[in-house]
Amino acid sequence: MLAPDMQVYAPWRDQQFLDAFGGREEMLAYCTANNVPIKPPKISKYSTDANLLGLTHEAGELESLDTRADFVDPGMGVRKTDAPDKPEQVTIAFEKGFAISINGVTVASAAEAMTKANEIAGRNAVGINTHLLENRFVGTKSRGIYEAPGMELLGKTYAYILEAVLDRRSRRLFDFCSSYYAEQLYDGFSEALGSQLVKHVFTDVAKFVTGTVTVELYKGSISFVSATDIPHSLYVEANASMSAVEGYDHKDSEGFLRVLGLGARAAAQQGQIPRID
Amino acid sequence: MLAPDMQVYAPWRDQQFLDAFGGREEMLAYCTANNVPIKPPKISKYSTDANLLGLTHEAGELESLDTRADFVDPGMGVRKTDAPDKPEQVTIAFEKGFAISINGVTVASAAEAMTKANEIAGRNAVGINTHLLENRFVGTKSRGIYEAPGMELLGKTYAYILEAVLDRRSRRLFDFCSSYYAEQLYDGFSEALGSQLVKHVFTDVAKFVTGTVTVELYKGSISFVSATDIPHSLYVEANASMSAVEGYDHKDSEGFLRVLGLGARAAAQQGQIPRID
């Protein structure tokens, strides 16, 4: 899409190549037989793709749904049962959508934030060895075991601020756009028009994502400790209460409910409510 | 809606009542002052609603986002740090959407399945003390701490089977309908036309949810162990592999990608790809 004149050559989709070599097993056999120095199949029981954000483990023994998620030897942290016995608190401050400090120490870049988050979450088994049966773009299913500790930690704390900032209506938009963009990325349409369009929604929302969140990490789980200094938060303690304070008149809800009740009554009177068989 | 002629009387929305009593604090003060024997405010630091599916803790000290989730003293299980040091495996068999046995023992009803699941998950801190800032129907936000151990366990294992059964397209429908129905229930429209309509989607999907799932519970987390005997699973190990087997011809994906590439090339050639500023 970015270079429409460019051709892609994928050997495993080239008939001539395939006729010569077959699939992964056949190629591994060829390498073994010909002393090509690769990690031999007996040892790597699955294959792994890696980048800063996470690891994907697939194929080999993992193809069986009888193989547990913890069959994978984690590369970015530890299994839950190997994590420390003491919970670890972590505090992340966000400013306009970016993590700007972790545990009070300024982070210089998104990459540094991710690296630190990977380390802290990984050692507590957060985001390690997650099982997923995914629907490939081509329609078949694929089983993967994922590691993404930093994504899990940053994502969850970011989400806690979003919960305070987004009202019901903007939440509906945000959720649709999130699913949409995720699908675009997964299917390889990251640069397509739809992806470009939807990105503005996220960069605009990010402008409101400022605040400090503290969570506790413990053997694979994240627990909420506090969320403070969120200037755009719609959560107002005074409004949350049922007490007679702050502009909420209980008579008003009576009116609110009577108005909504009109529709409910009409539905019943017009025979819409007796359940459909 | 079910009884359109019925009137609802809510004392806290009745002006006369409110004039006499004020809000929750004022009423508690009244009770204390008049020796009305209720659980005094000093002891109950929050209020709790309960049913078979879970507990909701709200108000009082929980109204502050500085109060951690584990401030709540769990009623359906233990905190993560109090859970056993040894993981516990649990196997749930589903037939046409219903949990029919847990750890090999037949369960006689949905209520029994939920009761057992509450017990097993609760003692491992699964689904205990979950923080949520929710958007009330009226537009304000509310903070709650939830317990729903059985829902978490049954929901997650059910979801593992769904992952195997639903293709990409039916997944899109299912996800929309899930969100839709959740909102209907939350807003109090459980009997409205839309709710009646959408229910058929779930009862129809349930017909395909047969299978046995084993997971491991450990200090608040659920890990995948195995999923077997899923007659309607679309996950075929043979198709998951990249090897030269089972009706998947690598040449075919070349064609698939070329066809999709047509649209990608057109977008680039027509000036849609240079990023929007």
Add this chain to the structure above:
Amino acid sequence: MLAPDMQVYAPWRDQQFLDAFGGREEMLAYCTANNVPIKPPKISKYSTDANLLGLTHEAGELESLDTRADFVDPGMGVRKTDAPDKPEQVTIAFEKGFAISINGVTVASAAEAMTKANEIAGRNAVGINTHLLENRFVGTKSRGIYEAPGMELLGKTYAYILEAVLDRRSRRLFDFCSSYYAEQLYDGFSEALGSQLVKHVFTDVAKFVTGTVTVELYKGSISFVSATDIPHSLYVEANASMSAVEGYDHKDSEGFLRVLGLGARAAAQQGQIPRID
């Protein structure tokens, strides 16, 4: 999907066949050269697919967006400018989703209803020569001119009843499901799981679609005349009025608006309203 063991042979995707013949033009040339008796290309300036529901005209001269929609010589009716100078009224009665009579005359089957509707709408140019640039499943675009007079007439009158029956919330579900099912059909997934699931929503809604609608057809357009005898209609004339009648207390809307105003005020106070740049 219905017969997974069956193989499909499409000559125009068979390399051997294609090498021998090339595309549509080359094949027409071959036929002409070899005196194969087919409708010669000079006369058929586009190709047409037909069934009871409508005609699709594509290819040939229609490929140019400089060719007007009325270039097509209609097969199911007349062009707007050729339609009668006097409007024609038509009354359709629906019972549980089916058209049961047209202009007071009982129709014995869906096929008969469609046949009659095609005739009446077609002669008034309704649903004739509609231009569409559609997105093929494979990602390219295609230009078509459509005729579907009966679909237009039955669809519009059905929609008028739906407008009376569906509340806001069930409308949202219905609209999603309609788009979803349309895409399933268009893409060739009519029998897939998602299609089976969504169909129940339509058959359930249909149970409420009873009523009689009269419209006026005139040179391509449909105008609303009346909609009566809709037992499940939520439209209550008394509620539609602003007068002091029928269970709607104007004070109530004051409460309704105050409650909604809480969220609006919070958004403003928390700095969410000054427009995003």
Add this chain to the structure above:
Amino acid sequence: MLAPDMQVYAPWRDQQFLDAFGGREEMLAYCTANNVPIKPPKISKYSTDANLLGLTHEAGELESLDTRADFVDPGMGVRKTDAPDKPEQVTIAFEKGFAISINGVTVASAAEAMTKANEIAGRNAVGINTHLLENRFVGTKSRGIYEAPGMELLGKTYAYILEAVLDRRSRRLFDFCSSYYAEQLYDGFSEALGSQLVKHVFTDVAKFVTGTVTVELYKGSISFVSATDIPHSLYVEANASMSAVEGYDHKDSEGFLRVLGLGARAAAQQGQIPRID
């Protein structure tokens, strides 16, 4: 929302006012009885709201679904049967989402474009007297007759360009956002966060909406004549054809279909296809 400290006073929701006057009819009676000089109820059989974009006619005789749409005496054009007997062609050029010329004459502003479009469409009965049963925000239904000739003409021609520019995936995003924004506006949330967020999608799409569209207006209808000079159009005549040209290899679709067929076959083999009862 824009001025959170401001209070709104609506007389018809003020109990004291209502006790004194009652509803619309009572107020009209009062005016008549007291010689207050207003348009008397005998003459205005419905009430009309007006702005540059259109007219809304409601209440009075229009509350009955037995009152035809053409009961309304149009204010922005003529009824279909009163429109000219000769079709009128109109050509609109768009640049980056704005109508910049109509029939070759430059328009200086959006307001001028709308004014001209109202005039041209209105005299051909386009967008005149449209019936709508709408779902008010409060849950009740309301019947209205609408006039919006310019919106209809500009909207339809804009849509023809969009059909050429948006691919399947960006269309899905656009359609969701359109419905979302429409609902925000209708419900009075035009300045809320969700509205601000979604607007960027439309301003970004508009950057690609350049082109010239000619349509024919005739007694209420709009017919497609041509669409040219659309620099970002994804419609490529060469790709539309089935001929052996321009980078589309028919063998490729064989591969495309085989790949998709994998999922279809799996669904059938796993017992998902026999229809749900």
